[in-house]
């Protein structure tokens with residue numbers, strides 16, 4: 001059974017036009033999924049649905065086969081516990097007034113997860129290769145790459161099954177990007193990743209499967225290997241031609 005299943009899902013902001021249209025997508029545990037498309041294609045909007053921050057305006061979304069109905073609190077609680085996210089901008093996504101300890105501990109507190117908070121935060125910081133004393137400092141004392149590690153520590157502290165990552169390396173220089181790719185690769189041994197990026201080369205380094213999104217519709221989906229070696233859709237070919245190949249450097 002899929003972890004999350006989207007079937008004929010559409011979404012519109014307010015009374016606007018559909019920004020997602022007829023999306024069919026399965027997220028399987030253990031298979032990292034990359035969602036690739038140009039700016040405005042709907043990538044972040046899909047992540048908002050997967051995080052439960054927005055609900056489909058049409059179609060059906062299930063978690064472990066059960067409908068995500070806000071009235072079903074047990075399913076919603078399991079869903080919220082299972083999914084965490086890391087966002088693009090490591091400068092704005094961390095509260096500057098909070099110490100790293102409290103930032104990383106936040107999911108444990110808000111989800112009321114019964115874990116030893118000190119141990120869990122120390123473990124999460126160690127997993128992202130930050131020193132233990134990082135917990136006592138503030139975000140402004142860290143570089144962009146280190147801040148992204150703090151955001152990743154926060155996303156994994158509650159041991160979610162799925163981690164969503166929205167353009168997590170776009171704001172970083174090439175060397176820092178490669179280090180974060182290595183870190184995500186290690187983490188994906190424990191958790192499934194959904195990576196969103198306009199850079200097909202980056203997601204292909206980490207993902208088994210790809211979804212190619214154009215103006216809110218999926219134009220191609222399948223094994224990353226197949227899509228990279230034989231892209232079927234002209235839009236996919238254009239994306240492949242327009243991104244520098246991180247693979248050439250890694």
Ligand SMILES: Nc1ncnc2c1ncn2[C@@H]1O[C@H](COP(=O)(O)OP(=O)(O)OP(=O)(O)O)[C@@H](O)[C@H]1O
Nearest residue numbers: 013016019037038039040041042043044045046198
């Ligand atoms: N809060 C909002 N209200 C209204 N429209 C929105 C809102 N957020 C996004 N949109 C619109 O939805 C569409 C998809 O936006 P989305 O942010 O999902 O794209 P994206 O693929 O993540 O783009 P980018 O690569 O620039 O981050 C765009 O047309 C955008 O203008």
Ligand SMILES: [Mg+2]
Nearest residue numbers: 043044045166
């Ligand atoms: Mg986006």
